[in-house]
Amino acid sequence: MSVLDEAPTSQSPLEPDQTKDTSPQRKPIKVRDFKPSDVLLLAVTAIAAYSIVWIIFDQLTLFSGEFGFVVTWIVVFLAMYWFVNLQIYGRHMAVDRLLGGIVTIGALCMILPLVLLIVYIFSKGLPLLSLNRFTQTQAGVGPLSPISAGGFLHAIVGTLEQVALAALMGIPIAVLTAIFLNEIGGRISSSVRIVVTAMSGTPAILAGVFIYSIWVLTVHDYSGFAASLALAILLLPTVTRGTEEVLRIVHNDLREASAALGAPDWRTVWSVVLPTARSGLVTSILLGVAVSIGETAPLIMTVFGAQVMNTNPFHNPQAALPLVVYQEIKLPQKSAVALGYTASLVLFILVFTIFVLARILGSTWLQNTLRGRGKGKGARLDGDVEEELFSVALAPAMSFGSGEADVDLGYHYRPDQEDPT
């Protein structure tokens, strides 16, 4: 009930502990105080609104249905809450509380499905979850085996390999495309942007069909690599769009500062723009990985699925977690359906672990720790080796439009040429 007082403004850094210690008389003003009496007011209003809606909606009129009830309850609650606050605090506070209520309810509506989903997966999947689900495969597990037998190791390995390969292929292309769109631009950038936007609307099954027809059906067979090709197609637009947005918010002052120091364009991108945008970059890459890790449709036509471990993603069918979920839940046996839920839970745990790891790896804290906190002379100044590597990789891509290569800026001044004005 006291959701409103959990707003970050109420725990602002304006009230540090030191202030309390040094001068107990000086109590900081709480601009948006939500007192216990306010919590009570909120609770009472909610209950009153519930009662009114119950009488009018459920008893007096012929309406029915839980959804209508909840919506009416929210509307009546907001109206009553506004009115009560108007009586007690006045117009200003009433509007403030009303809007706060609307925003909070909106946020709850957003979070609720997610929470329900997680609770659902856990309640369905947890009973059959055990350690062997992570360490064993389905090899030798038949319809007559006990339900506790076997695990999803083969699918975990398959998914990790497929997603890693997809990321390996897709992310560099996506980031380079975003760099092209935002840092280089030019005449064809708008058409590239349209293609990327169109790609982000591609149905996942189409990517599967595409790879099925040009890769699986031709010379090659079902394989994890075929799946990663399809997944790469799907993560490409997500990462490109995300990265482009992130690069766009890097302030142009920084690019100018870098250029004014004599940095070629590729160097500005590599040493200034990308590091500045790092946390956003990690987020957009994670979004891409998230898109590809949960895709099922393209997998059906590319990896085919397997009961046994196949660690080679380039040869023979492989299992994948989303595919296992799909295949198990389709089966008529109750035990298989239950196992499908457990597989979803395993997938959920896998995604969560990857996200946490990526966040830690992308954090500034870790970067600084790795760099060493040495002061002055002892400090490791910069990753020279890493830099050499990437300058080799990135320089050719960026060389047009930079002063580094022989191709210089197209519009620089030539003394023998008249200006067109």
Add this chain to the structure above:
Amino acid sequence: MMTTSDVTTDARKVASSSAGNLGEQPITAGELNATGVCAWFSGRLVLEDVDLFMERHAVTALIGPSGCGKSTFLRILNRMHETINGAQLAGTVELNGEDIYSPNQRATWVRRHIGMVFQRPNPFPAMSIEQNVLAGLRFNRIKTSSKADLVEEALTKAGLWTEVKDRLSNMGGALSGGQQQRLCIARALAVRPSVLLMDEPCSALDPASTLRIEETIADIKEEVTVVIVTHNMQQANRVSDNCAFFLSENGKPGHIVEVGSTVKMFSAPNDPRTLDYVNGRFG
């Protein structure tokens, strides 16, 4: 102390390996000579026929009301003008007698030798103070035998060393505005430019920080030629040796009204408009 010779030799090596024939010049304060400079933005003439000689070992101030093309002119001096879409220019700019706009001259090379400090402090937020100072060396692949000494030297010249020497690995963005601007000056000085262009370097700063930066300018002018754009007449009077008064009247493109020594420009200028402007009667 700093291994000055190392940097100089390396810088020369870099210079001579690049296309320009400026490479044989010693890396000390340089002189800039602009002749017949015009500038357009999307076809609109904003700067017309500017001739200005910027002396070695001196501070040249560019003064004038807003929109008269001072900053545009300044950006032409180190080829930053051409980075703007739709920007064009004409005329010649010579650093120690060599045209910086000649077709075989690299923009990156020019910008490394003619440094720039911007209106808003812009340290690289993803780099520590130390990395910020060394950024220019990194970008230009200049090797030094002792980075720590160079960092100390550059920060000392910019008047920031004593304030930050114990926290060189802190992020540059955590400094105050005035300190950030001095960090930017240190960053620009670390690559040992011949000329340092300053585009209203103090307009975002408080008086105390402004004073520190003016002291810095006075300290560095023996080793690097300074060209400064300023809206502050007192500042122009305090820091500069020469002044150029830019004006853009009645929608006409900006041009230079008068050039001269600061003392003369502020006491007995030839043009009545200059007298009016330096006394704050317009602009």
